[in-house]
Amino acid sequence: MTDRARKLLVKGGRVYDHDGDVHMPAFADILIAGDRIEAVGPDLTRQAGPEAEIIDAAGRLVVPGMFNAHYHSHDTLCRGLFEELPLEFWLLYAQPMGADRPKEEVRLRTLVGALESLRCGITCVQDMLGLVPLNADYLDIVLAAYEEIGIRVVFSPMVFDIPAAAMTRFSEEFPPEIRALLGDRALAAREQLDFLNDAMRRHPARDTLHWAVAPFAPQRCSPELMRACGDLAESHDLALYTHVYETRAQVLIAQDQFAAHGGSFIQYFKDIGVLGPRLNIAHSVWIGREEMDMMAEADAGVVLNHVCNLKLKNGIAPVCDLREAGVRVALGCDNCSTSDIQSMFQSMKLYALFCAGSDPEPGPPLAEAALRHATLGSARTARLDGVIGALKPGYKADMSIIDLTDSAYLPFNSAARQLVYTETGRGIETVIVDGRPVIRDRKVTTIDEDALRREVEAIMPRFRADYAEIRRSREAALPHMLDAHRRVWSRDIGYSRFINRTPYRTK
């Protein structure tokens, strides 16, 4: 909790301003009063007063805290476990490793993800938590862990009333015992909505806690649940996050199962009344060109997660087409078992590079655009525009202070370009969230990091044994999955999101 009377003066750094000189940001002081930025300007010592605590930012770059707009905290202990697996196969193993876990593990996995995020300059995460079981004690543990470490969270436990098997096209043809391995159960919509309402009532939004509504995906939610989520978001003025067009299989699902809506998830959202400025779709790798226009017209947004999309063999989101259509863009990192790191530096760099790789003409996008997407664009998804994402008076005091003596800045030619193309997170020295330094001179101030490491090591033998058992028990599903996967890829849908392979010349 931030002390409202406390004044903090971040003194003498270069302060990154989206609207100023993004290459050589001007030197300025930032005066923080409580949780907010009170003033930004040259020498604010007198305005700060004698009681203000001073953080020396000379020789440093001060940047707005980044907001990871697509994240799930439930599988942070799975980092480094997976490789080679397309999404549907990965789900087979990754989903159980986030479900029915011991309470202590739930606390530790939340802290591990939040700690890594802070160390990478992420001051806010959109946690689309997979909470299995959907249990109030578990939810309380997650929120207590976020409060303990002091990161900002836009929190939305995922809801769904259609079982996980629906993620795999043609799974309806699998034998029942194989469908059971994929997940053949789901709670009723009413039960989940009651749970959400109760959770929001017990944990009202406060300084670093914000709520959102997250129906898992159109193929995992009945129209009634999707509509109810839209109504809930509307009545509480919240954002709506969901997964759309992550894989090619999902295009087939839309074509085959949503034919009444033109075979389009976006048209479906429009028809049931949830396509609008509250809606954010994660991924949108396989979105069609006309659907992008519908998204832009409705001011609905996309959250791009390039690292995870590559790792899970989904393909590459059509960044240039999305830009051309005018769809608003935010950036995310997604699960720790897929991205394997929570790094918006990687997300920004891939965004800029995929734009470059999609358009041979000289011209934008520029690194500064990637920085906007990772801060202001992500803030907009949560309806926090004007609240976080920039270092301006009135904004929440969320920022990172970066050491410019790090070799990534030798020599220092451009703040925007070097943040996007050369920073790894290594330069981050101090991180402030809601006016409170949660990392100070590279040391976490809110939790005992060594103790966390010891506690995680202690639970890992059981975790690894459970994982080995999950791998073994899911083996029977693999031939069925592979067959379905190949059927998906054998249907011509008229466009590609993969890097084209090179045919042999035949003269």
Ligand SMILES: [Zn+2]
């Ligand atoms: Zn996701």
